[in-house]
Amino acid sequence: MSARRPIVVDCDTGIDDSLALLYLLASDDAEVVAITCCSGNVEAHQVAENNRGLLELIGQGDIEVALGRTVPLVRPLEITPETHGPRGVGYAELPAGRRPLSERHAADVFAEEARQRPGELTLLCIGPLTNLAVALEREPALPGLLRRLVIMGGAFRVPGNTTPVSEWNIHCDPDAARAVMHAWTAAIEADPGVARILALGLDVTEQAVILPEHVVALARRAGSRPDDSIALSQGEDPMRATRSVADNAVIRFVADALRFYMEFHATYDGFYGAFIHDPLAAATALDESLVRTEALAVDVEIEGALTAGQTIADSRGLWHRPPNVDVAISADADEFLRRLIERIGALAERLGVAATTPDVAP
Ligand code: BDR
Ligand code: CA
Numbered sequence: 001m002s003a004r005r006p007i008v009v010d011c012d013t014g015i016d017d018s019l020a021l022l023y024l025l026a027s028d029d030a031e032v033v034a035i036t037c038c039s040g041n042v043e044a045h046q047v048a049e050n051n052r053g054l055l056e057l058i059g060q061g062d063i064e065v066a067l068g069r070t071v072p073l074v075r076p077l078e079i080t081p082e083t084h085g086p087r088g089v090g091y092a093e094l095p096a097g098r099r100p101l102s103e104r105h106a107a108d109v110f111a112e113e114a115r116q117r118p119g120e121l122t123l124l125c126i127g128p129l130t131n132l133a134v135a136l137e138r139e140p141a142l143p144g145l146l147r148r149l150v151i152m153g154g155a156f157r158v159p160g161n162t163t164p165v166s167e168w169n170i171h172c173d174p175d176a177a178r179a180v181m182h183a184w185t186a187a188i189e190a191d192p193g194v195a196r197i198l199a200l201g202l203d204v205t206e207q208a209v210i211l212p213e214h215v216v217a218l219a220r221r222a223g224s225r226p227d228d229s230i231a232l233s234q235g236e237d238p239m240r241a242t243r244s245v246a247d248n249a250v251i252r253f254v255a256d257a258l259r260f261y262m263e264f265h266a267t268y269d270g271f272y273g274a275f276i277h278d279p280l281a282a283a284t285a286l287d288e289s290l291v292r293t294e295a296l297a298v299d300v301e302i303e304g305a306l307t308a309g310q311t312i313a314d315s316r317g318l319w320h321r322p323p324n325v326d327v328a329i330s331a332d333a334d335e336f337l338r339r340l341i342e343r344i345g346a347l348a349e350r351l352g353v354a355a356t357t358p359d360v361a362p
Contacts, residue, residue: 004031005122005147005286008113010068010106011278012040012127012169013050015084015261018092019254020126020278021051023340025060026347029286033113033121034064036106040127040172042079042088044070047127050088052097057253058351061098068106068131072173080168083264090260091243092253107135114145121145124285126152126278128169133176136183143187144194152281153177154201154298154311156327166309167202170300174309178300184324185297196295197325200284201311204291204331205277212262212272214337215255221345223352224248250348276340283336284328292330295323 007030011017024030035055037047048067055061071077084090102109110132114121123146125132132149136142143149153169160166170177180197187194224246244255261274269275284290296313304310313327 004029006031006033006113006117006120007122007124007285008034008036008110009282010036010038010110010123010125010127010131011047011051012038012042012044013047013054014041014088014127014278015090015257016274016276016278017041017126018050018054018089018257019276019340019344020282021054022058022250022254022344022347023279023282024286025055025058026343027286032063034066034102034109036066036068036109036131038068038106038127038131039070039072039077039079040169041084042081043077044068046088048101049097050094052099052101053094056095056097057249058347064102064104064109065097065099066102066104066106066109069134072128072130073133073175073179075173075175078172083261085260090257092256094253106131107138110135111139111142114142118145120147122148122150122285124150124282126169126281128172129153129176129180130173133173133179136179140183143184144191146195148195148198148285149184150198150200150281150285152200152205152277154199156201156203156311156313157329158201158203158206160309161202163306163309165307167311170311171309174300174302177311178302181299181324185321188322188324192322196323198284198288198293198328199298199325200277200281200291200328200331202277204328205280206275207331207333208276208280208336209273209333210258210276210337214341215258218254218341218345218348219246219248219251221341222248222251222348224251224348248348248352250344250351254344279340280331280333280336283339284331290332290336291328293326293328296325296327297321297323298325298327
């Protein structure tokens, strides 16, 4: 068994963010040091509620949850309740979190935790990069203090999912994303030993597709009963949908959250299933052999009327800049899904029916 990898997760929970967190919290090779919150899928305060509730659900409510900057650097705030539900977790209910929000700002969490263990901390950003941009203003040495920055963001050789050329996380705060790309370029120019950003864009995360049959497999792995009643039938009319009756609270959460996401994908992407972008990024943060990458110089367009938020990779080296990003170009999606089912299923099994449910929350 490998040593536990210390990791801070910055997220906009978010249905797939919640699965990414469950993946990490279920993994023996991860030590989740803190979870920080940004606005994106829903507003940051709601993100914090979701993260605290999720931790409470699985009995890990002692992990620090911190807020950061709650609006993008320059642009107005945009959220997407139609994708993730009004509270960001689809049809799922979460208990209230018991540990109060941290008094630290997310940006200080990154900098202080990285300084405490130089070269060891992994920072995983699965929402807009607002908090990281703030952290770089406060601690410009951050790129050299981290073991690795892993982001879910960008669309490199594929269309965007928010505009024809931009992916949601970059679209929400392109100014922050650009600041991050430039900070890494400068850090690598000054010290070629600084680790490049590892970016999982839509090129690979849209290969990570979860289907109802995977949720059934997850329920079976957890020993949840009954495994066929998780309400993942093709309920096109959300108003007529029913809640999961699984006896395992973690499985109920996953099924109720994912059903909303699957209905969204059925409407907008033409299949009843869901891209689970963020869990693939989380799994890759623990084991980079899940993806193949290409080292490229990457920048972000912030101005174009049609192209703001586009991630542009200089494949021919025309900018004469050192590569600042390892861009993921393919992924082992089958192995990733196998691990997801095994890890979250085993966590759910361990907790059994004892997970904290919304009904018993204070
Ligand atoms: C990204 O946008 C969000 O909706 C997801 O949580 C993911 O981080 C995919 O474009
Ligand atoms: Ca996200």
